Each structure stands twice: as C-alpha cells, then as structure tokens.
Amino acid sequence: MNSTIIKAEGVGLTFRRKSERRPTLRKALMRGFRRAGPPREFHALRDISFEVGRGETLGVIGPNGSGKSTLLRVIGGIYRPDEGTIHVNGRVSTLLSLTAGFQVELSGRENIALVGMLMGFSREHVRSHTEDVIEFAGVGSFIDAPVKTYSSGMVARLGFAIAAHLECDVLLVDEILGVGDKSFREKSQAKIRELISEHRTVVLVSHSLDAILEHSTSVLWLEGGCTKAHGDPQTVVEAYTKAPSANIGEDADKECLR
Amino acid sequence: MFRQLRTLFAWRALLVHLVRADLQVAYRNKVLGFLWSLLDPLMLMAVYVLLVQVIFKRGEPLFPVLLFSALLAWRWFLYSTQKATMSIATKDRLIQTVAFPRIILPTQHVATGLMKYLFSLGALVPMLLLFRVTFTAQMLWLPVIVFIQLIFTLGFALICSIVGVYFRDLQNILVFTLRIWFYLSPALFSIADRIPPYLRPIYMLNPFSSLFNAYKNILVRGTPPSVYIWVALGFGVAFLGFGLWLFDKMEHRLAKDV
Numbered sequence: 180m181n182s183t184i185i186k187a188e189g190v191g192l193t194f195r196r197k198s199e200r201r202p203t204l205r206k207a208l209m210r211g212f213r214r215a216g217p218p219r220e221f222h223a224l225r226d227i228s229f230e231v232g233r234g235e236t237l238g239v240i241g242p243n244g245s246g247k248s249t250l251l252r253v254i255g256g257i258y259r260p261d262e263g264t265i266h267v268n269g270r271v272s273t274l275l276s277l278t279a280g281f282q283v284e285l286s287g288r289e290n291i292a293l294v295g296m297l298m299g300f301s302r303e304h305v306r307s308h309t310e311d312v313i314e315f316a317g318v319g320s321f322i323d324a325p326v327k328t329y330s331s332g333m334v335a336r337l338g339f340a341i342a343a344h345l346e347c348d349v350l351l352v353d354e355i356l357g358v359g360d361k362s363f364r365e366k367s368q369a370k371i372r373e374l375i376s377e378h379r380t381v382v383l384v385s386h387s388l389d390a391i392l393e394h395s396t397s398v399l400w401l402e403g404g405c406t407k408a409h410g411d412p413q414t415v416v417e418a419y420t421k422a423p424s425a426n427i428g429e430d431a432d433k434e435c436l437r
Numbered sequence: 438m439f440r441q442l443r444t445l446f447a448w449r450a451l452l453v454h455l456v457r458a459d460l461q462v463a464y465r466n467k468v469l470g471f472l473w474s475l476l477d478p479l480m481l482m483a484v485y486v487l488l489v490q491v492i493f494k495r496g497e498p499l500f501p502v503l504l505f506s507a508l509l510a511w512r513w514f515l516y517s518t519q520k521a522t523m524s525i526a527t528k529d530r531l532i533q534t535v536a537f538p539r540i541i542l543p544t545q546h547v548a549t550g551l552m553k554y555l556f557s558l559g560a561l562v563p564m565l566l567l568f569r570v571t572f573t574a575q576m577l578w579l580p581v582i583v584f585i586q587l588i589f590t591l592g593f594a595l596i597c598s599i600v601g602v603y604f605r606d607l608q609n610i611l612v613f614t615l616r617i618w619f620y621l622s623p624a625l626f627s628i629a630d631r632i633p634p635y636l637r638p639i640y641m642l643n644p645f646s647s648l649f650n651a652y653k654n655i656l657v658r659g660t661p662p663s664v665y666i667w668v669a670l671g672f673g674v675a676f677l678g679f680g681l682w683l684f685d686k687m688e689h690r691l692a693k694d695v
Binding site for chain 1 (some may be wrong): 455532
C-alpha cells in the first residue's frame with residue numbers, strides 16, 4: 180500500500196533572468212541572432228531529493244522566493260527539471276493557487292469544464308463532478324457569471340474545489356488553507372483530511388505552520404532553492420521557527436550549504 | 438513529430454470544446470452574430486470592388502465573385518495565424534498552472550478559423566447564383582484544396598506560436614507581412630492577366646498563388662486546379678513537419694519562457 184508516488188532525485192531548475200528574455204525580432208535580426216552576452220542564470224532549485232508514498236502528505240515550508248511554488252510546478256509536470264529526475268506515479272491535479280489560470284471572461288461553470296478537460300479528464304467525468312465542485316466552492320448563483328466578477332476568495336475556493344473533486348492521485352495545494360473565511364478554511368482542511376484518508380497523496384505548500392503540522396507526514400524546508408532540512412514534521416518545523424529569517428534573494432544564487 | 442499529431446488526436450475532445458467555446462463567443466447573439474460573419478467578408482469585398490472596378494476601372498467580368506472565393510480562404514488564414522501567434526505568449530497563467538499539451542493552443546485557432554470558413558461558404562452560394570456561375574463537378578475539388586490549406590495553415594500557425602513567445606514583436610511584423618502577402622497573391626487579379634508566363638514557375642512557389650487560383654478555378658471558372666497545387670501541398674507538408682518538430686523541441690521550455 181505504501182508504494183512511492185512521487186520520487187525526486189537531485190532535481191535542479193535554472194531560469195534565465197527576466198531582463199535576458201523578450202528580445203524583439205527586429206533587434207535579433209540587427210544583431211544577426213548572436214547572443215548579447217552570456218545569459219545570467221538563476222538557480223530556482225538545486226539538488227532536491229525526496230520521496231512521497233501513497234496516502235502521505237509532504238509539507239513544504241520556507242521563506243518567500245525559496246522555490247516552493249517552483250517545486251510544485253516541477254511535480255505538476257509544468258517545468259521539466261534541468262538536472263536530476265522526477266517521477267510521479269499517477270494523475271496530478273492542477274496547481275490552482277490564488278492566481279489560478281482561469282479564463283476570466285468565461286463563467287465559473289465553463290471554467291470547471293475547461294480546467295477539468297485541460298487536466299486530461301473526459302467531458303463526462305468533469306460533468307458528473309461539476310455539481311459537487313459548485314457546491315463545495317460555495318459561489319452560489321455566481322457560478323454562471325464570468326469569473327472576472329468573482330472576489331479573490333471565490334476564485335481561490337473554486338480553484339481548490341476543482342482540484343479536490345476531480346479525483347487526482349496527487350493533489351498539489353499552494354497556500355490555499357490560509358484563504359477564504361473561517362468556515363471555508365475549516366471545510367478545505369476537512370477535505371484534505373478526507374483525501375488523505377482515501378490514500379490520496381498531497382503536497383502542501385503553506386506559511387501556516389499549524390496546517391503543515393496537522394497534515395504532513397514529512398516536511399521539506401527550502402531556502403534559496405536548496406534543501407535546508409527534510410524529515411519528521413515536528414523536528415523540521417521546530418528548526419525552521421528557531422532559524423534567523425534569511426535574506427531572500429541575497430543568498431539565493433550561492434551554492435547550497437551542506 | 439508524429440508524437441505531437443497523436444497527442445492532438447488523443448486530446449480531440451478538448452479541441453472540440455475550445456472551438457465550440459470560440460464559436461459561441463463569436464455567435465453569442467445567434468442571428469446577428471452569424472449574419473455579421475457573412476456580412477463582414479461581403480463588405481470587405483464591396484470595398485475592393487469599389488476600389489478596383491469603380492475607381493481604377495480594372496477587373497474581369499466575374500471579378501466580385503472571383504475575389505470573394507479567394508477572400509474567404511484568406512480570412513481563414515489571417516484569423517488563424519494572427520490568433521495563433523499570441524496563443525501561447527498570452528496564456529502564461531494557464532501554461533504555468535496546468536500541464537496540458539501546448540500544441541492545443543495554436544491548433545484551436547486554426548480549427549476555429551476552418552469552421553468559420555465553412556460557415557462563410559454560405560454567403561458564397563448566393564453570390565454564385567447572383568453572378569449566374571454554373572455549378573460544375575470541379576467543385577468536388579473543394580475538400581482537397583481546403584485540406585491543403587489546412588495543412589499549410591496549421592504548420593505556419595505552429596511555427597508562429599512558438600516564435601511569438603520569444604519575439605513579442607512578431608505580431609506587429611506579421612500584420613504587414615500578411616497584408617503584402619495578400620496583395621502579391623492572385624486575389625485582386627488573375628494570373629493569366631498579370632503574370633507573364635516566364636515568371637509563373639517562380640510566382641507559383643507562393644502557396645497562396647496556387648491556392649487562390651484553385652479556389653477561383655473550381656468554384657467560379659469551372660476548371661480544375663493547376664498542377665502547381667501539389668507544390669502548395671509540398672510546402673504545407675514541409676511547414677507542418679517543421680512546426681511539429683519545433684513543438685517537440687521547445688514544448689518543455691515554454692512554461693519557463695512565457
């Protein structure tokens with residue numbers, strides 16, 4: 180039963196700096212397509228290794244910009260690691276964070292269908308779960324209104340409802356547990372507990388250490404794209420709270436301390 | 438290369454869903470929306486008729502209907518390539534949220550363009566009747582010609598959608614390039630009138646030379662397409678092959694680079 184669902188081995192991911200991108204075709208033609216110098220690189224993740232078994236929850240903590248969301252995108256198959264490998268056994272939910280990829284001009288109902296099908300589910304599967312999603316999201320009559328008329332809380336709730344109800348093997352949760360009002364927070368926490376009890380695998384990114392402690396079976400502490408600590412939730416969270424707050428960005432591009 | 442085609446086939450339900458949503462938005466106001474899709478090319482044709490026949494006193498007896506048969510096909514190409522060029526570049530949120538096959542995005546616009554083209558043929562039939570064009574068996578060529586244009590358009594759109602991610606000014610450059618391309622192609626004039634025979638082997642290398650000529654021949658003149666149509670097919674296969682190869686090479690980088 181406790182088979183490995185996610186296995187990351189030495190995952191590294193490199194971005195080119197923003198300023199290096201977006202050249203125009205006009206400039207490129209004038210330069211004759213030569214590079215304007217070596218690209219400045221930014222290591223978003225370095226040598227990340229972990230395993231998550233079926234029914235386990237990995238909590239990911241760390242300061243802003245430490246690579247948590249990037250790691251979720253690697254697990255979700257959105258970024259391909261530049262180094263190392265990642266194997267995910269099963270269907271991964273979309274990463275619907277606060278800034279979800281909804282088409283704001285479409286209605287909530289149309290977005291459920293669209294996102295569900297983009298995740299690779301059949302139209303029938305999505306349709307048979309639509310009412311559950313609507314009910315859980317609690318957006319009421321807004322479901323047939325364009326998403327651009329939604330409050331940010333409603334968008335987040337709809338996003339979580341889609342990810343939680345379409346029966347994925349792996350659920351990626353990015354900072355959702357701190358969103359919405361008290362009753363929705365409790366509802367989403369209960370839903371995660373339910374999914375875990377159904378032996379679904381969850382990767383949870385949160386600044387809420389209480390939520391991390393409550394749900395996680397292991398915790399990964401990232402800092403500057405490096406693994407600072409990994410293991411027992413209690414131990415890692417304790418070390419994290421005691422650590423002096425890191426200067427984000429300052430040490431982001433240094434080599435990882437071993 | 439064929440991997441991308443297989444992906445498109447496997448995800449055809451999503452493609453149908455997206456095209457249907459596009460058409461719903463375009464024809465939201467059902468009667469008026471559909472009427473506009475017919476009136477729009479008719480009015481554009483009226484402008485050219487005014488320009489060519491009334492102001493410059495040029496053009497052949499069947500000029501309006503000859504022009505119209507080429508104009509409809511060009512509008513498909515124009516719509517598809519212009520939409521496809523920004524199709525990946527502007528969907529950064531979606532691409533960084535869901536790991537769906539990116540090739541869906543440009544293909545969607547080529548398919549929507551095709552559907553709109555087929556609808557607009559509804560305006561061509563009354564035109565043919567009005568100009569007392571005889572309906573001949575040559576019209577049975579239409580699916581073949583449409584297929585050749587489909588292959589070429591898809592290939593061109595795939596390439597543009599990738600290049601559009603890296604060079605944001607491609608859209609502006611395309612507007613002018615496409616306009617010049619249209620004026621150089623035999624839509625507003627016929628090859629027999631304006632292109633000297635010794636130039637024709639070179640002139641017919643433009644896929645739209647043989648495509649426009651083929652539409653005019655089979656729909657209005659009642660003659661078969663010229664043999665050069667197979668050159669257009671050759672270009673179509675080459676562009677599509679290159680486009681698919683480009684997607685294979687670049688797909689995993691798009692999420693980082695948009």
